[in-house]
Amino acid sequence: MQKYDLAIVGSGIGGALIGALNKDKKHILFEKDSNLGGCASTFKRYGNYYNTGATTFVGYEDNHIIKDIFDKMGYSPDIEESKVAIRTIQNKKVVDRVRDFEHFLSQMQEYYPNKNNRIFWEKIKNIDERFWQVKNIHFAKYSLKSYIKSLLTFKDMIRTFEMDLFKSADSFIKETLGDISQEYKNFIDAQLLITVQSRSKDVSLLSMALGLSYPFHKVFYVNNGMGTIIEDILKDVNVHKNEEIFKIKRKEDYYLIDSSKGEYQAKNIVLNTTIYDSKNLFDEKIKSYYEKFEFSDQSAFTLYLSIDSKKEFLEHYQIILKDEIPNCISNSFFISFSKLSDDKLSQNGYSVTISTHTKVSTWKLLSKDRYKKQKELTENFILGHFLDYFDSINKEQITKTFSATSATFQRFIGRQNCGGKAINIKSILKTPTCTTPFKGLYNVGDTIFAGQGWPGVALGASILNKELNEEF
Ligand SMILES: Cc1cc2nc3c(=O)[nH]c(=O)nc-3n(C[C@H](O)[C@H](O)[C@H](O)COP(=O)(O)OP(=O)(O)OC[C@H]3O[C@@H](n4cnc5c(N)ncnc54)[C@H](O)[C@@H]3O)c2cc1C
Numbered sequence: 001m002q003k004y005d006l007a008i009v010g011s012g013i014g015g016a017l018i019g020a021l022n023k024d025k026k027h028i029l030f031e032k033d034s035n036l037g038g039c040a041s042t043f044k045r046y047g048n049y050y051n052t053g054a055t056t057f058v059g060y061e062d063n064h065i066i067k068d069i070f071d072k073m074g075y076s077p078d079i080e081e082s083k084v085a086i087r088t089i090q091n092k093k094v095v096d097r098v099r100d101f102e103h104f105l106s107q108m109q110e111y112y113p114n115k116n117n118r119i120f121w122e123k124i125k126n127i128d129e130r131f132w133q134v135k136n137i138h139f140a141k142y143s144l145k146s147y148i149k150s151l152l153t154f155k156d157m158i159r160t161f162e163m164d165l166f167k168s169a170d171s172f173i174k175e176t177l178g179d180i181s182q183e184y185k186n187f188i189d190a191q192l193l194i195t196v197q198s199r200s201k202d203v204s205l206l207s208m209a210l211g212l213s214y215p216f217h218k219v220f221y222v223n224n225g226m227g228t229i230i231e232d233i234l235k236d237v238n239v240h241k242n243e244e245i246f247k248i249k250r251k252e253d254y255y256l257i258d259s260s261k262g263e264y265q266a267k268n269i270v271l272n273t274t275i276y277d278s279k280n281l282f283d284e285k286i287k288s289y290y291e292k293f294e295f296s297d298q299s300a301f302t303l304y305l306s307i308d309s310k311k312e313f314l315e316h317y318q319i320i321l322k323d324e325i326p327n328c329i330s331n332s333f334f335i336s337f338s339k340l341s342d343d344k345l346s347q348n349g350y351s352v353t354i355s356t357h358t359k360v361s362t363w364k365l366l367s368k369d370r371y372k373k374q375k376e377l378t379e380n381f382i383l384g385h386f387l388d389y390f391d392s393i394n395k396e397q398i399t400k401t402f403s404a405t406s407a408t409f410q411r412f413i414g415r416q417n418c419g420g421k422a423i424n425i426k427s428i429l430k431t432p433t434c435t436t437p438f439k440g441l442y443n444v445g446d447t448i449f450a451g452q453g454w455p456g457v458a459l460g461a462s463i464l465n466k467e468l469n470e471e472f
Contacts, residue, residue: 006468007255007269009245014460015031016037017069033242039413048345050304051336051353056085056086057454058219058453073233075233081218081219114184117177119176123176131206137450137459139153165206168204185200191318193330193332196422197357204423204425249283255440269442298418301357302403302404304353304400304403306352307350310340311393319333319389334355335353
């Protein structure tokens with residue numbers, strides 16, 4: 001039986017970063033799918049390539065976690081900065097999220113006027129800037145050293161943010177902007193749904209600031225698809241693709257791993273499975289540890305299009321509608337176009353990924369027939385509104401259309417839930433961390449601290465890497 005010091009289950013952003021940072025160890029990384037990257041993968045269907053979920057790449061700038069990690073690896077990704085991070089359209093009100101603060105603010109004043117817009121948005125930007133200046137953020141449990149490091153982080157956070165750390169997003173909105181219109185609220189909430197997977201009523205001021213500020217950072221387009229970054233960083237990693245882990249048993253001083261292709265031993269295991277799915281890998285004690293984490297029912301509905309057009313589009317748009325999308329929990333959808341200059345993604349016209357939010361329970365118990373009908377209903381609704389807004393595209397130019405629900409995500413990457421839970425001062429102690437009560441067993445990914453997207457998962461991976469390096 002092959003023996004390893006480190007086994008990683010999953011090649012999502014978290015698993016891939018840990019693999020790349022530890023390739024000098026005796027390691028192995030298992031990925032059940034044929035594509036690497038999970039939600040951040042790129043797949044081929046009907047002869048065309050599509051980004052599965054993640055399309056925007058943020059955090060590759062000085063003093064930022066992703067650049068720090070990639071510099072350490074000696075890797076520079078093939079990326080291009082987007083001039084407009086996202087164009088948000090609501091009732092013909094068009095706001096381009098650009099890095100130039102004054103330009104952004106003048107659009108806000110035109111479409112969402114408020115005498116305190118400057119105060120509000122300056123504070124949001126300032127909180128985000130200060131957060132990324134806090135060094136050595138640590139959050140882990142189950143050992144004295146981890147608790148001490150976490151307490152020191154908490155102390156730094158209080159010193160940096162003072163009472164703002166304890167404020168809710170809603171109270172800050174009220175105290176600065178007053179009673180804002182439903183449209184303004186929708187504008188804020190639509191952005192928060194794609195970044196922190198929650199609306200302003202459920203998050204802290206800090207989470208809102210981080211969620212609303214991503215377009216003030218450099219936002220990049222990844223040439224040849226998001227999955228290329230994952231494939232690149234895993235180049236020298238011992239990756240076993242198309243190999244699913246079924247069971248893991250804890251032995252005296254190692255773990256016994258049972259996969260679709262064989263058995264392995266490893267002293268340390270990093271799970272890139274979600275905190276809700278990890279329970280399925282274990283029996284008894286470890287299973288009951290994972291069972292304590294209450295399932296988050298949130299997931300994604302994604303629509304993939306190929307469009308035969310030579311007209312120029314921005315890379316990202318967000319359309320906010322009056323009504324909720326059928327079978328979804330949002331009234332907005334996010335659209336990402338490939339660049340025409342991208343030889344891989346745009347080889348047969350534009351490759352488009354559209355995403356919105358849904359619930360796992362909406363799709364779970366449907367009969368095959370009803371599932372198909374409901375999926376078509378959602379698909380056609382989004383497509384209809386997409387064509388309304390992009391009147392330079394006609395239906396005949398759309399050469400391929402297909403979609404994915406939480407059930408599709410389950411089939412390909414073993415997760416129904418997509419997106420973490422909102423972190424606030426009340427929920428922080430219940431938030432899972434990279435360490436577990438079991439020696440040698442660790443977690444990484446968007447359902448554990450610090451949350452989802454490239455910056456959130458990378459922050460979690462860097463904390464885990466510090467913990468791991470104390471082990472080796
Ligand atoms: C629709 C959508 C749009 C998004 N857009 C963006 C965006 O634009 N920018 C951004 O930064 N973030 C975005 N995100 C969030 C981001 O994609 C995720 O937070 C991130 O990719 C999750 O990474 P992860 O490490 O949790 O791994 P996951 O993506 O969950 O990957 C886990 C991997 O583990 C594998 N696996 C699971 N079980 C097993 C097993 N038993 N054996 C072997 N392998 C297994 C899976 O196949 C998968 O490859 C988006 C997410 C979604 C769903």
